[in-house]
Amino acid sequence: MTFVFSSVIRRKVSPSEVQFYRHSSKFDRLNWKYLGDPKNSADIRENISRRKGVGDIDEVSHLKSKYDCANSGEKDSIRERLLEAALRIPNVSHSSLIHNDGSPIVVKRCGTRKNYDFRPAAFETLSKRWGLTRTDTSVYTGPRSYYLLDQLADLEAALVNYAVDLLRSKGFRLVSVPDVLPREVIEDCGMNTRGVRSQVYSLGGELSNEDLCLSGTAEMGVSFLLKDQELQSKDFPQRIAAVSRCYRAETSKISEEKGIYRVHQFTKVEMYGVYLPEESAEGLLHFRDIQEEFFNSLGLEIQILDMPECELGAQAHRKYDIEAYFPGKDFWGELSSASDCTDYQARRLNITYDSGKFPHTINGQLALFPEP
Structure with a gap:
C-alpha cells in the first residue's frame, strides 16, 4: 500500500482547481451549511452542553450574521473572530x-x-x-x-x-x-x-x-x-x-x-x-x-x-x-x-x-x- 499525494495524482484537474483545494482557507473549509443554519443551533448547543465543552454556538450565529451583512472593509476583522469561535464547536455526536x-x-x-x-x-x-x-x-x-x-x-x-x-x-x-x-x-x-x-x-x-x-x-x-x-x-x-x-x-x-x-x-x-x-x-x-x-x-x-x-x-x-x-x-x-x-x-x-x-x-x- 502506498500513500497517494497530490504530486502524483494522475487525473485531469485544472491548475486553478488544484490551487483552490490545496490552499483554500480554513474558514472556507468549515461546514457553514451546518454551523450557519439557525435550525441546527439548538442541537449544537445541547451537544456542547452534554460534552462539557467550551464552544458557543450563539456567538457563532451572531458573528455569522454580522459577517454576512458587513461590507468588504469590515469582513476581515469579523471573519477572524468568527473562525476562532467556530473552531471551538465540537464534532457532531453519534x-x-x-x-x-x-x-x-x-x-x-x-x-x-x-x-x-x-x-x-x-x-x-x-x-x-x-x-x-x-x-x-x-x-x-x-x-x-x-x-x-x-x-x-x-x-x-x-x-x-x-x-x-x-x-x-x-x-x-x-x-x-x-x-x-x-x-x-x-x-x-x-x-x-x-x-x-x-x-x-x-x-x-x-x-x-x-x-x-x-x-x-x-x-x-x-x-x-x-x-x-x-x-x-x-x-x-x-x-x-x-x-x-x-x-x-x-x-x-x-x-x-x-x-x-x-x-x-x-x-x-x-x-x-x-x-x-x-x-x-x-x-x-x-x-x-x-x-x-x-x-x-x-x-x-x-x-x-x-x-x-x-x-x-x-x-x-x-x-x-x-x-x-x-x-x-x-x-x-x-x-x-x-x-x-x-x-x-x-x-x-x-x-x-x-x-x-x-x-x-x-x-x-x-x-x-x-x-x-
Whole structure:
C-alpha cells in the first residue's frame, strides 16, 4: 500500500482547481451549511452542553450574521473572530449517544478472571521488589517520572514489536513521526494547547518557537503528514501505524491510578485510518476488533465501552474505550481507545480526496506502555 499525494495524482484537474483545494482557507473549509443554519443551533448547543465543552454556538450565529451583512472593509476583522469561535464547536455526536445518561455502555467483555489463592500484588509493588523500575527522580522532573529497567525494558520493546507486527499483518503501513509539532496542527486535531486545563506541553524560550508543542500522540504526527494533501478514493482506506513517545501535561489524581499509570510521557503504538465517509463507521469497528484481538492474545480480562458524550474529545463523533481488570488494584483501568472523527480533522487540516471532498479519519491506540 502506498500513500497517494497530490504530486502524483494522475487525473485531469485544472491548475486553478488544484490551487483552490490545496490552499483554500480554513474558514472556507468549515461546514457553514451546518454551523450557519439557525435550525441546527439548538442541537449544537445541547451537544456542547452534554460534552462539557467550551464552544458557543450563539456567538457563532451572531458573528455569522454580522459577517454576512458587513461590507468588504469590515469582513476581515469579523471573519477572524468568527473562525476562532467556530473552531471551538465540537464534532457532531453519534445519534445513539444523544439519549445516553452519561455513563459508558459495556458493549462486550472478554477473557476470564483468574482465581488466586493469595492477594495479587500491584505492578508498582512487584517492579520495585524485583528492581525493574526507578521512580525517585520525580523530585527533579515532576510526579510520575520513571525508568523501566532490564527485563521490564525488554518487555516494553517486545510488546511494541508484537503490536507493530500485528498491524503490518492487517495491512497498516508503518511511519515514523516527529515529536515536535506546530501548535496549529495539534489544535486542528482537536486538542486545546493553552490554559490551565491543557494537556499539551508548549515549547518556548530563546531556542524554540513559541508556536511549537510536544506531541501527545502519534495521531497528531500522522495528521501533519497528511495535512494539505489530495488523496484518491481508489486507494482508500489508508491505514497507518506509528510508534512514538507521547507527552501529556496532565496526570491522574485517582488513588487507584497512582504509580506508573497515566504518566507524563509514554510509548504508544498508534493506528490511523483515512476512509470514505460512508465507510468510517465500519472502519471504527475494524480498529476495535484489532484492539480486542491484541488484548485477548495477551490473556487479559477486558471490557469494551461505548463512551458517552461527556467523555468525547472535541474531534470525536464516537469513541470506544477498552479497559482491563487489574487484580492487584481490584479495579478496571483504561488501556486504549478508538475514535471516529468523521471530517472534523480533515476540514481543519485540509486533507482532501477526489477534487476537494473531505474524507473521514479514525484513530486508535493499539498499545500504550508502560501499563500495570
